[in-house]
Amino acid sequence: MLGEGEGRVGPVKVTILPDRQVKELEARTVADLLKGLGLHRDAHLVVRGEDILTSDVRLTDKDELEIWPVISGGQR
Numbered sequence: 001m002l003g004e005g006e007g008r009v010g011p012v013k014v015t016i017l018p019d020r021q022v023k024e025l026e027a028r029t030v031a032d033l034l035k036g037l038g039l040h041r042d043a044h045l046v047v048r049g050e051d052i053l054t055s056d057v058r059l060t061d062k063d064e065l066e067i068w069p070v071i072s073g074g075q076r
Helices: 030-037
Strands: 011-016 021-026 044-048 051-053 064-069
Touching: 011 030, 021 030, 030 044, 030 064
Parallel strands: 011 064
Antiparallel strands: 011 021, 044 051, 044 064
16 A cells, blocks of 8 residues: 555656756656656756755655756866
8 A cells, every 4th residue: 555645746846957947747756757858867967955866766746856957078
């Protein structure tokens, strides 16, 4: 038997930066979220509040997340 908050998850609100595009989609984990958005996990950070989330973190419909592209650079 599933406890409250387990099983089916409602839509998670996501703001994709830098364009500040807001989307809502159903996802159980960060990995599911990135896959559903067609974003590569090694090229994006998923942030909840001040925490950077790993791909195995479970999400809830109360989550409000930001997705940041990873930008790297340096000298050659």
